[in-house]
Amino acid sequence: xxxxxxxxxxxxxxxxxxxxxxxxxxxxxxxxxxxxxxxxxxxxxxxxxxxxxxxxxxxxxxxxxxxxxxxxxxxxxxxxxxxxxxxxxxxxxxxxxxxxxxxxxxxxxxxxxxxxxxxxxxxxxxxxxxxxxxxxxxxxxxxxxxxxxxxxxxxxxxxxxxxxxxxxxxxxxxxxxxxxxxxxxxxxxxxxxxxxxxxxxxxxxxxxxxxxxxxxxxxxxxxxxxxxxxxxxxxxxxxxxxxxxxxxxxxxxxxxxxxxxxxxxxxxxxxxxxxxxxxxxxxxxxxxxxxxxxxxxxxxxxxxxxxxxxxxxxxxxxxxxxxxxxxxxxxxxxxxxxxxxxxxxxxxxxxxxxxxxxxxxxxxxxxxxxxxxxxxxxxxxxxxxxxxxxxxxxxxxxxxxxxxxxxxxxxxxxxxxxxxxxxxxxxxxxxxxxx
Amino acid sequence: xxxxxxxxxxxxxxxxxxxxxxxxxxxxxxxxxxxxxxxxxxxxxxxxxxxxxxxxxxxxxxxxxxxxxxxxxxxxxxxxxxxxxxxxxxxxxxxxxxxxxxxxxxxxxxxxxxxxxxxxxxxxxxxxxxxxxxxxxxxxxxxxxxxxxxxxxxxxxxxxxxxxxxxxxxxxxxxxxxxxxxxxxxxxxxxxxxxxxxxxxxxxxxxxxxxxxxxxxxxxxxxxxxxxxxxxxxxxxxxxxxxxxxxxxxxxxxxxxxxxxxxxxxxxxxxxxxxxxxxxxxxxxxxxxxxxxxxxxxxxxxxxxxxxxxxxxxxxxxxxxxxxxxxxxxxxxxxxxxxxxxxxxxxxxxxxxxxxxxxxxxxxx
Numbered sequence: 001x002x003x004x005x006x007x008x009x010x011x012x013x014x015x016x017x018x019x020x021x022x023x024x025x026x027x028x029x030x031x032x033x034x035x036x037x038x039x040x041x042x043x044x045x046x047x048x049x050x051x052x053x054x055x056x057x058x059x060x061x062x063x064x065x066x067x068x069x070x071x072x073x074x075x076x077x078x079x080x081x082x083x084x085x086x087x088x089x090x091x092x093x094x095x096x097x098x099x100x101x102x103x104x105x106x107x108x109x110x111x112x113x114x115x116x117x118x119x120x121x122x123x124x125x126x127x128x129x130x131x132x133x134x135x136x137x138x139x140x141x142x143x144x145x146x147x148x149x150x151x152x153x154x155x156x157x158x159x160x161x162x163x164x165x166x167x168x169x170x171x172x173x174x175x176x177x178x179x180x181x182x183x184x185x186x187x188x189x190x191x192x193x194x195x196x197x198x199x200x201x202x203x204x205x206x207x208x209x210x211x212x213x214x215x216x217x218x219x220x221x222x223x224x225x226x227x228x229x230x231x232x233x234x235x236x237x238x239x240x241x242x243x244x245x246x247x248x249x250x251x252x253x254x255x256x257x258x259x260x261x262x263x264x265x266x267x268x269x270x271x272x273x274x275x276x277x278x279x280x281x282x283x284x285x286x287x288x289x290x291x292x293x294x295x296x297x298x299x300x301x302x303x304x305x306x307x308x309x310x311x312x313x314x315x316x317x318x319x320x321x322x323x324x325x326x327x328x329x330x331x332x333x334x335x336x337x338x339x340x341x342x343x344x345x346x347x348x349x350x351x352x353x354x355x356x357x358x359x360x361x362x363x364x365x366x367x368x369x370x371x372x373x374x375x376x377x378x379x380x381x382x383x384x385x386x387x388x389x390x391x392x393x394x395x396x397x398x399x400x401x402x403x404x405x406x407x408x409x410x411x412x413x414x415x416x417x418x419x420x421x422x423x424x425x426x427x428x429x430x431x432x433x434x435x
Numbered sequence: 436x437x438x439x440x441x442x443x444x445x446x447x448x449x450x451x452x453x454x455x456x457x458x459x460x461x462x463x464x465x466x467x468x469x470x471x472x473x474x475x476x477x478x479x480x481x482x483x484x485x486x487x488x489x490x491x492x493x494x495x496x497x498x499x500x501x502x503x504x505x506x507x508x509x510x511x512x513x514x515x516x517x518x519x520x521x522x523x524x525x526x527x528x529x530x531x532x533x534x535x536x537x538x539x540x541x542x543x544x545x546x547x548x549x550x551x552x553x554x555x556x557x558x559x560x561x562x563x564x565x566x567x568x569x570x571x572x573x574x575x576x577x578x579x580x581x582x583x584x585x586x587x588x589x590x591x592x593x594x595x596x597x598x599x600x601x602x603x604x605x606x607x608x609x610x611x612x613x614x615x616x617x618x619x620x621x622x623x624x625x626x627x628x629x630x631x632x633x634x635x636x637x638x639x640x641x642x643x644x645x646x647x648x649x650x651x652x653x654x655x656x657x658x659x660x661x662x663x664x665x666x667x668x669x670x671x672x673x674x675x676x677x678x679x680x681x682x683x684x685x686x687x688x689x690x691x692x693x694x695x696x697x698x699x700x701x702x703x704x705x706x707x708x709x710x711x712x713x714x715x716x717x718x719x720x721x722x723x724x725x726x727x728x729x730x731x732x733x734x735x736x737x738x739x740x741x742x743x744x745x746x747x748x749x750x751x752x753x754x755x756x757x758x759x760x761x762x763x764x765x766x767x768x769x770x771x772x773x774x775x776x777x778x779x780x781x782x783x784x785x786x787x788x789x790x791x792x793x794x795x796x797x798x799x800x
Contacts, residue, residue, distance in 0.1 A: 004795050015784035022777070066777055126791055129799055136796050143793040230790040 006084045009128020013061040013082070016120040024112040025062050028052060034104035034114055039346055039369040040097040040362060051104040051114045054093045057082050058121045084128070091130040094121050096359035099366065100225075100258070100351030101311040106343065122227020134356040135226040142222040142235055148355065149186035153214055156189050160212075163197045169204050171196070174246065175211035180285070181243050181277075182210055183219035183263070185254035187387040195255065195387075198414035199282065205417045206294040210252075216242035219254050221262035225352030232262060233270040239263060243277050251279050255410070257312030257350055257386045264317065281313060282410055283385050287322035290329060297416040300332040306379035307336065307409075308370065308393060309344040310386035318342075323385060323409055330416045331383075337373045345369045349392035367396035374404065382406045442645075443482035456481075463642045467651060467661040480646040487645065488543050488551040490583055491525035494576040495569050495603040495612055496557025500594035501527050503631035520641065523551075526571075537572050540583070548586040552644070555580065555615050558596040558603045562618075564611025580618065589623040589650055590615060593637060595733055598626035598656070605739035616657060625650050626657045630733035633714050636662040656736065658708070667704035667730050670712035673697065686727070697724060701745035703732030 002008065034051040035041045041049040060082050063070035073079045102115040125131055138148035145152065160171045172178065180203075188195045203210050216238045223232025243251050253260040262270075264279045280288075289295045307327065313319045320341040327334045339345060348366030353359045370393070374382065382397075382404055384390050393406045446456055460477040464470075469477075493501070505528070522528065523543035524536065531539055543551060559576045560568045566575030584590055592615040595601040603612035616624050627636045640659055643651040651659045668674065676682070676696040683690035683697055696702070704712075707730055715722040724730055729745070732738045754762075 002789060002795075004791070004799065008789060011784055011788055015781060015788045017781060019774075065780070126796075127789075131796075131799070133800065136799050140793055140796050140800065228791040230792070231796075 004127055004129035006087070006128050009087060009124045009126075009130070010061065010082060012127035013058055013121070013124035014065055016058070016123050017062050017066060020113065021058070021117055021120065022062060022066055024114075024117060025059050027110045028112060029110055031109060033107050033109060037103040037107040039101075039103075039348055039366040040099075043365045043368045044097075044362070048093060049097045051098070051118070052112075054090070054098060055114065055117050055121055057087060057090055057094075057124065058117055061124075087125065087128050087130045091125060091132065092358070094118060094125055095132050095135065095352060095356060096362050098351055099311070099346045099348060099353050101346035102315050103311070103343070103346065106315065119224075119227060123229065126226055126228045131226050132352070132356040132358060134358070135222065135352050138352075138355045139222040139226050139228065139231050142218070142220075143231060146216065146238070147186045147218045148220060148222045149190065151186040151189060151218070153217065156184070156212075156217055159189055159193045159196060162193065163200055167197060167201055167204075169200050171200055172209075172211040174214055175209075176246050178209045178211040178246065178248055180208060180210040180250045180252055181246055181248040182212055182252045183239060183254050183259070184212075184217050185220040185256040185259055185387055186218060187220075187256065187391065188254060189217075191391065192387055192408060192411075194411050195408060198408070198411040201414045201417060202286065202289075202295070202410070205296070206289045208289070208294075211246060211248070213242040213246060215245060219251075219263050220256050220259040222352075222355070224258055224262040224266060225355065229270055232266065236263060236267040236270050240267075240271060240275060243275075249277050250285075251275075251277050252285055253279055253281050255282060255310075255386050255408070256388055257310040257316075258352075258388075261312045261316055281317070281319060281385075283313065283319055283322050283326065286410065286413060287325055290326060295329065295413070296418040297329050297413065298418050299416055300330055301381075301412065302332055303380040304333045304335060304378070305331045305381050305383055306374065306377050307334070307340070308347060308382055308384040308389055309340055310384065310389050311344070311346050311350055313385065314341050314344055326409060326413060327383065330412055335377050335379065338376055339373065345373060347389045347392040347396070349388050354388055354392065363392070364396065364399060367392060367399075371396060371400055371402070374402070379404060383409050383412065385409045441482060442484045442486065445486070460642075463639055467639055467643055467659075473646075477642065477646045481642065484645045486521040488547040489520045489522050489554055490540055490543055490551055490587075491522060491528075491554045491556070492580060492583060493526045494555065494557030494559050494580070494597070495610065496594065496596050497602075498527055500556040500631045501525075504634050504637060520552075534572075544583065544586060550588050551586070552589055552591060552641075553584050553587040554591045554593055555597040556592075556594045558600045558610075558612035558614060559618060561611045561613040568610040577618065580615070584619050584622055587622055589625065589644070590619055591637070591640060592616065592624060592626045592628075594632055595628045595630045595738065598628040598658075599736040601630065602739055604737075623650050624657055625653065625659060628656070628658060628663075628734040628736075629709060630731075630738075632734070633662065633710055633716075635714055636710065654708070658734075662710040662714075663708040663734065665708065665710075667707045667709055667712050667724070668702075671704055671724060672712070673724060691727060694727075697727075697729040699747050699750065700729045701743065701747055702729030703735070703738070703741070703744075703748060704730040705748055707732040707735050709734040 032050065035047070038049060038051050041047070060080050064074050064079050070079065098118055100115050100118060104114040105112070105116065108114060141150045142148040163171055182199060184196065219239050221232050221235045223229065223235050239251065251263070253263050260281050268274050286295070305327070307323065309320065337344065346366065347370050348363050353363050382393055384393060384406060385408060390406050390408060397404050397406070457478055460481065461474050464474045464477055524540040529536060529539065559580055560566065562577050566577065569576045571579055592598045596603060597615050600612050600614045603610055616626065625640055627640060636659065639661060640651060651661060654660050654663055673694065673696045677698055681690065681695040682699045683695045684699055685691065686700065702724065704724065711722045715725070731744050732741060735741070
């Protein structure tokens with residue numbers, strides 16, 4: 001095993017260049033619209049944060065290796081080399097000022113998928129040893145301990161006890177033959193244990209057969225954030241092994257947006273084979289239960305609520321109508337942010353930005369875009385469905401002294417469930433009159 | 436005596452009804468792309484207009500422009516308004532001759548200093564050329580032009596020779612012929628080009644001048660936009676054939692008989708700006724393309740030297756289907772080869788690639 005080095009980084013960049021990348025770089029018209037779509041550029045005004053500039057190392061490698069003009073330039077000694085110093089200079093651009101939110105890919109008039117290329121550029125950054133310390137540490141912990149925060153099953157076991165005590169229900173663990181395997185993120189376990197409580201109650205209410213796995217409970221993917229397919233594949237593999245061991249047909253991703261992208265979209269390509277199960281976000285599962293008439297709610301929230309769409313859920317995965325249908329179930333005064341759904345603005349913390357201490361000021365700067373959106377509709381509370389987004393919203397709103405609490409949609413649904421007798425439900429009976 | 440009559444009186448004396456006069460005004464307004472609300476104003480202005488003094492200078496020309504104006508219509512409104520100006524000097528049309536003719540010119544210049552219009556047809560041997568190539572009453576064309584325009588209100592260059600040099604100026608230009616606008620730079624100039632120009636373009640410019648007291652809007656070649664704003668091609672009735680790719684390939688083939696597009700026979704319609712396609716000629720009887728002949732581009736600068744009249748403006752390379760397919764196949768093969776090489780290169784790099792291990796990462800902490 002050799003050290004991470006510039007040579008390895010350049011080799012990784014060369015290996016990442018495929019037909020789409022070549023087409024994208026060839027078709028860039030340098031219009032700069034991507035800058036206008038990036039919260040990091042817009043809120044700092046620093047032109048270095050123009051998304052296409054963040055791809056300069058990858059672009060130089062493409063030009064030098066895959067274009068005739070680039071080869072001639074290199075032959076004449078006029079080529080622009082990618083040096084170690086350059087990669088060091090680009091590290092904050094590729095990591096600190098990009099949450100992989102993908103808004104630039106949406107607005108690019110020639111259809112260049114910039115976030116796809118940022119993801120690829122990160123492969124080279126990791127290989128050359130230019131990844132932020134916070135993300136390196138998270139990746140190491142994820143591989144070594146199973147959790148990027150170093151969390152172990154015993155911590156989750158404590159939370160399970162709390163949940164069981166407060167609900168009077170059993171949290172199923174390692175139950176073979178269950179329909180759903182629920183994956184969690186460390187952040188949900190530590191900061192938002194009410195999430196686990198909420199799904200315990202909702203699934204009990206709807207008669208869903210589900211389970212947790214002691215073999216693997218964490219499905220966030222530091223490998224995706226740092227941009228290493230080796231790390232990412234290893235982490236996905238663990239989920240696949242655990243799900244296969246229990247024989248589940250469906251896996252529920254953690255609320256965390258990047259976990260969903262990793263396990264839902266990148267996963268099969270990372271491990272090189274199809275899954276023996278299907279992957280859903282909890283919002284998709286809840287909306288399916290709602291459509292099937294398995295969710296019975298009573299009462300509605302009376303205050304003015306608005307919603308933050310996580311980038312990975314809405315923009316990248318097209319889950320947009322589901323959370324709104326669920327909101328209608330429990331909210332009387334719901335108002336959408338002006339730009340929402342596919343064109344929503346990132347909270348500023350995704351893509352590894354929140355695990356990277358150095359990026360703290362940028363993370364807060366990018367949040368100002370979200371803050372302005374929130375100020376425009378003046379909600380009394382914000383609703384979201386991603387632990388990272390939620391933490392960022394809470395911290396950001398507090399920073400700007402805005403008294404707007406942030407709640408999770410799943411928890412809000414759980415609060416409005418119709419109480420029913422404690423008896424074990426038969427799937428057919430619960431659509432009848434509840435007591 | 437005529438100079439004191441207004442145009443309205445003149446027209447009535449000629450037996451033109453008020454209705455006919457208003458129709459002329461409406462036609463002028465629409466031709467000049469003026470709003471209909473201006474028709475009464477045109478009528479009012481023309482009715483009250485005193486006939487302006489016009490001095491017509493003919494230099495190196497063929498009299499075709501004058502022929503076009505005087506013979507193409509037996510008395511029409513255009514003819515009448517043309518008579519309604521006070522044409523004080525015109526070689527071909529004036530009754531006086533010899534010294535009396537030149538005296539008429541000098542008299543008109545004196546009486547209307549600063550207000551008369553100068554119409555020029557024909558090109559002029561430039562100041563550096565031998566003045567003997569073209570003289571009138573012993574004076575060179577250049578001297579007469581400079582003398583006459585000195586106190587003119589405006590100059591109207593009629594015909595391509597006056598506007599751009601025309602045939603006399605065609606290579607090798609033995610007489611050193613020049614266009615009016617190359618010699619006169621301190622007067623408003625309107626070029627009404629064409630070989631010959633459309634009569635209505637001349638009367639339209641005159642009507643505009645009489646109505647508004649200024650010259651109409653011009654294009655980059657100082658031609659009135661109302662007549663030279665659109666290409667022959669864009670207004671050609673054979674345009675649908677061009678759009679369908681139906682071309683006459685010779686003057687007596689099936690395409691020519693079917694009236695298909697004459698582009699490949701050298702039609703300069705796409706590069707020529709004039710009103711032939713809408714105004715047509717000889718009282719709107721026909722026009723060159725309708726008669727089956729390509730446009731020569733006579734209203735454009737240097738049209739004599741702009742390649743052969745029967746050479747198409749530009750033609751796609753005439754390659755046969757096999758060559759085209761061959762070139763396509765060669766291109767595809769080249770592209771596929773390049774793609775294959777790039778893919779092999781990438782695959783090689785991917786195989787060479789070392790996976791990132793947690794141990795390697797740990798060393799970075």
